[in-house]
Amino acid sequence: RGMHLDVVRHIFPVSYIKKYIDYLTFHKFNTFHWHLTDDQGWRFEVSSYPKLNSVSSWRDSTLIGHFKDTPARYDGKRYGGFYTKAEIKEIVAYASVRGITIIPELDIPGHSRAAMAAYPQLSTKPDTVWNVATTWGMYNRQNNVLAPTDFTFQFLKAVFKELTELFPSTYIHIGGDECSRMWWKQDKKTQLFMQKNNLKDETALQTYFIKYIASYLKTLNRKAIGWHEIAEGDLDTSTLIMNWADEKQAVTAAKKGFNIIMTPGVPFYFDHFQSKDPNDSLAIKGYNSLEAVYTYRVIPDAVQKANLGNKIIGAQANVWTEYMGYSTKVDYMIFPRMTALSENLWSKTKDYPDFLRRLDQFMIPRYQSWNSSYFKGYRIWTKEK
Ligand code: ACM
DSSP: OEEEEEOSSSOOOHHHHHHHHHHHHHTTOOEEEEEOEETTEEOBOOSSSTHHHHTTTEESOOEESOTTOSSOEEOOOOEEOOBOHHHHHHHHHHHHTTTOEEEEEEEESSSOHHHHHHOGGGBSOTTSOOOOOOSSOOTTTSOOOBOOSHHHHHHHHHHHHHHHHHOOOSEEEEEOOSOOSHHHHHOHHHHHHHHHTTOOSHHHHHHHHHHHHHHHHHHTTOEEEEEGGGGGSSOOTTSEEEEOSOHHHHHHHHHHTOOEEEOOHHHHBTTSOSOOOTTSOOOSSOOOOHHHHHHOOSSOHHHHHTTOGGGEEEEEEBOOOTTOOSHHHHHHHHTTHHHHHHHHHHOSSOOHHHHHHHIIIIIHHHHHHTTOOOOOOTTTSOTTO
16 A cells, blocks of 8 residues: 655755655555666765765756647756655655655666756767756657666665665665667667677566566665556566556556556546546646545556456556646645545445545544645545536
8 A cells, every 4th residue: 555756847945845744654555666767857865876875966947837738848956855864764664654664766767867867878878968957748759768887787786786775675676667679779789788698678678677677686685566568578477566657557457477566547647637627726737526536446447357356466646747746736635635535545345435434534634733734525426517
């Protein structure tokens, strides 16, 4: 039972990370998935590659409004920061006594633009001056994949080593999502690497990266989790799959023998709208109503029918923060959906009208006492609306 938080697109103070952990404890979640690196920033302190903090942790500007708006507008302000080792240790200890395991995510081999800005040798075009991304939705639009070189593999071992020194969790999330193939296809050196290593296509190269890091983590007595795309190639099933797609991907991964955590975009992405009101606060897309979160079957019918229900070992909601510049906006997007998720994951029998009654009576006053904002239109915006 987990909640995720992206602190790359926007970063939040240590005090809010602790408050978020308190929310998890209150709701009887046990895992906080902390998304720490991406194209727009690098958010944990690293000693072995100091430019990850002096360069990768900062971007020169941030997109204003939705990324599909034309023309694109930017705020022109330097933005960023990172959590120091001391802060992370403090947060890990804070979580630990509250029954929360923190699983950190260092997302590779895509979503790596911020690291490339500091160390262009990591990219397929090492002579290019890369910037830390200032826009959202990089997939295929901008080069952000790591080049398979000695420099890169040394780098990865060093940064994952430091990450495991900060986080005692058995599982480490290695990303693996949205890995654009085109930059690898275009690069002669990458193609040569693939030939030498008998990798028949770019999917096999993607798998090579995942295997490399998963095996390295094994030597440190850790296990890897990756987004469902990592199961596209020929990967052994000791790596845990986090499925952000739908039941089709869950069935595919379960049939291959993987254990799966369900984080389907519909309805467990809390960065999606929770109303269809055009005046609602900006979100990325979609409509994930409170009712949809409450009623979603975490073991989808197709998985149940295939007799693979035991491969689903948990579920989680994801909170990507492109359109959440402040902690009050995060609160607005997670509440009351997080409360519905908790009950979904804990209760065999579900009664949505009764949930709404208890929400009104007990939870809304709590959100208010926590000084936390929340979405108020949950009775109007039903699943079918
Ligand atoms: C993801 O939403 N790219 C995991």
